[in-house]
Amino acid sequence: MILDAKGDLYGTAGGGDLSCGGGYGCGVVFRLTPEGKETVLYTFTGADGVGPTGVIRDANGNLYGTTVGGGAAGFGVVFKLAPDRKETVLYSFMGPPDGANPNGGLIRDSSGNLYGTTSSGGDSDCGGGYGCGTIFKIGATGGKERVLYTFSAFSNGEIPGGLIMDADGNLYGTTGYGGDQNAPCFINTLITGCGVVFKFKP
Numbered sequence: 001m002i003l004d005a006k007g008d009l010y011g012t013a014g015g016g017d018l019s020c021g022g023g024y025g026c027g028v029v030f031r032l033t034p035e036g037k038e039t040v041l042y043t044f045t046g047a048d049g050v051g052p053t054g055v056i057r058d059a060n061g062n063l064y065g066t067t068v069g070g071g072a073a074g075f076g077v078v079f080k081l082a083p084d085r086k087e088t089v090l091y092s093f094m095g096p097p098d099g100a101n102p103n104g105g106l107i108r109d110s111s112g113n114l115y116g117t118t119s120s121g122g123d124s125d126c127g128g129g130y131g132c133g134t135i136f137k138i139g140a141t142g143g144k145e146r147v148l149y150t151f152s153a154f155s156n157g158e159i160p161g162g163l164i165m166d167a168d169g170n171l172y173g174t175t176g177y178g179g180d181q182n183a184p185c186f187i188n189t190l191i192t193g194c195g196v197v198f199k200f201k202p
Contacts, residue, residue, distance in 0.1 A: 002057055007034040010063060012052035016043045026050040026070060029063060029081055042087050046070050049077040049089065054105040058112070064090075064140070066102035066116055075100035075121065078114065078138055078145075090114075090142035096124035099134035099147060104162035104173070112140035115148075115171060117160040122150035132158040132178065135171065135200055149200055153178040157196040169202040 001011040009032040015025035026044040029052060041063075044050060049067030056064050063081040071077035071092035078091040093099050099118030106116045118134045126132035135149040151157050157175030164172050177185065178193040185194035 002055060004057065004061075008032065010041075010055055010057060012054055012065065014051050016040075017045065020044065020046050020050075027052045027067065029055060029065070041085050042081050044070065047072075048087055049079055051076075052079075053103050055081070056106050056108055058108065058140070064106050064108065064114060066104075066106060068101050068103050068119075076102050076118070078102070078106070078116070078142075080140070080142070088142065090140075091138050091145045093118060093121060093145075096121050096129070096131045097147070097150075098122075098145070099136050100131060102136075104160065107163050107165055108140070109165065109169065114138050114140055115163055115165065117163060117173065119159045122147065123152055126151070126153050127158065133160045133175070135160065135163070135173075151175065151178065154181045154193060157198060158193065160198075171200040171202075173198055173200075 001009050013028050016028040020026035028040050029042040031039045050070030051068035061083040067076050073094045075093040075095045077089045080088045100121030102118045104117045106114050120130045122131040122134040132151040132153045134147050138145045158178030159176040174197050175195045179196040181193050
């Protein structure tokens, strides 16, 4: 969750409109006042995303986030939610060699560019054809998405999570798996290794 200057909290939930997502709902963005009053700011319907994973906020009150699924190809989206509650899909992930299924949220630089990771997608030779994840960048107004880095399991990790950025623009994060294939972590023949901590230079 995030907090604004008034003390209002903003966050996401995986459920919502039960007519979406096979009766489970596709997710919502909500606001919660300090007094405990909740307002649903937006309800996802599938084509605009499924399963939001948190939001960040700019100085104008716009909210930005990702969804794990939904969108044009079903692999998740990057979205913007304006103060008037109008949602815009800034980008729909397409799967390998593009990213797929973002689950680590977003960060934003001083120019308004958005950065995040996808838990799959990228190199189709990794992860049994699903890909081992990517680092991506997209402008705050949408348009072209750029895959900055593609993970490849044993050499550099698999299934990355969220990112942080330092003053020089370097990105830091972790992966849930991958790295040393001889480490004592084994899920299946496609996912092994105990994960890594990484630094990515711009």
